[in-house]
Amino acid sequence: MGQTTDKTINVIDQIQTKVVDFLTDYGLQIFGALIILAIGFAIAWWVGRALRVWLEKKQIEPPIVMLGVRVLRLLIFLVALLQALEKLSVPIGPALAGIGVAGVGIGLALQHVLGNLFAGLTIIFTKPFRVGEWIEIASVSGQVKNIELFSTTLLRTDLSRVVIPNRKIIGEILHNYGNVRQLELSVGVAYGTDLNEATAIVRRVLDANPRVLREPAPIVGVTLLADSSINIAVKPWVKVDDFVPAQAEINQAIAEQLRAANISIPFPQREVRLLNNS
Numbered sequence: 445m446g447q448t449t450d451k452t453i454n455v456i457d458q459i460q461t462k463v464v465d466f467l468t469d470y471g472l473q474i475f476g477a478l479i480i481l482a483i484g485f486a487i488a489w490w491v492g493r494a495l496r497v498w499l500e501k502k503q504i505e506p507p508i509v510m511l512g513v514r515v516l517r518l519l520i521f522l523v524a525l526l527q528a529l530e531k532l533s534v535p536i537g538p539a540l541a542g543i544g545v546a547g548v549g550i551g552l553a554l555q556h557v558l559g560n561l562f563a564g565l566t567i568i569f570t571k572p573f574r575v576g577e578w579i580e581i582a583s584v585s586g587q588v589k590n591i592e593l594f595s596t597t598l599l600r601t602d603l604s605r606v607v608i609p610n611r612k613i614i615g616e617i618l619h620n621y622g623n624v625r626q627l628e629l630s631v632g633v634a635y636g637t638d639l640n641e642a643t644a645i646v647r648r649v650l651d652a653n654p655r656v657l658r659e660p661a662p663i664v665g666v667t668l669l670a671d672s673s674i675n676i677a678v679k680p681w682v683k684v685d686d687f688v689p690a691q692a693e694i695n696q697a698i699a700e701q702l703r704a705a706n707i708s709i710p711f712p713q714r715e716v717r718l719l720n721n722s
Contacts, residue, residue, distance in 0.1 A: 487524075
């Protein structure tokens with residue numbers, strides 16, 4: 445038991461001796477390297493903050509501001525890291541070569557991520573659409589809520605969100621409605637109806653609705669001579685946010701006003717005759 449205790453004490457003494465020797469030989473270097481890293485981190489944070497303020501004053505797109513700040517901070521921190529390694533007498537050349545090889549491997553592994561990044565930069569600089577506009581692309585449509593470096597988020601009328609990788613947007617056919625959309629409504633009236641009166645009622649309904657834009661002017665006119673009715677096209681423009689509620693309000697108001705004017709909205713019907721052979 446005593447011999448075991450003595451061996452344990454000897455091992456602990458040896459470890460302590462090695463630690464003391466290591467700190468004596470490399471303590472100042474390690475401390476200096478930590479100081480360099482701390483200073484580099486502080487400089488990176490301060491310079492990044494100054495760059496963000498300057499770019500925001502220039503009204504640069506937020507994703508570009510974020511990317512610029514992150515890249516600058518990373519470069520400053522890498523310089524501080526290399527200085528710290530040099531302080532520790534670590535060969536810089538092999539370290540840089542290792543970083544280069546690792547960078548190539550990471551680049552190959554992150555092809556899709558880098559593709560989204562470059563596509564995001566292309567969208568930000570070319571600006572085929574902006575936040576708030578209604579677009580239709582890649583078999584989906586929605587209002588642009590957010591444009592980031594890697595993806596674009598659309599808000600649909602059912603309040604669901606669609607996140608599209610930016611590389612899926614570049615090269616696709618894009619339908620940009622802008623900040624306004626045109627309603628595609630229609631109402632049918634009986635063949636005996638005074639069409640001037642009917643279209644006048646529709647125009648009054650549109651004029652009374654605050655969601656309908658005055659410019660461009662709404663389009664109202666006969667669009668189809670159907671089997672049971674004469675169809676009147678109702679195509680006003682509204683803001684993107686008013687697209688769904690405006691449809692319900694206009695349809696209800698037209699139905700009520702036509703009913704008040706004793707103008708019938710016919711429904712499909714067929715006349716069947718039975719012939720008596722006798």
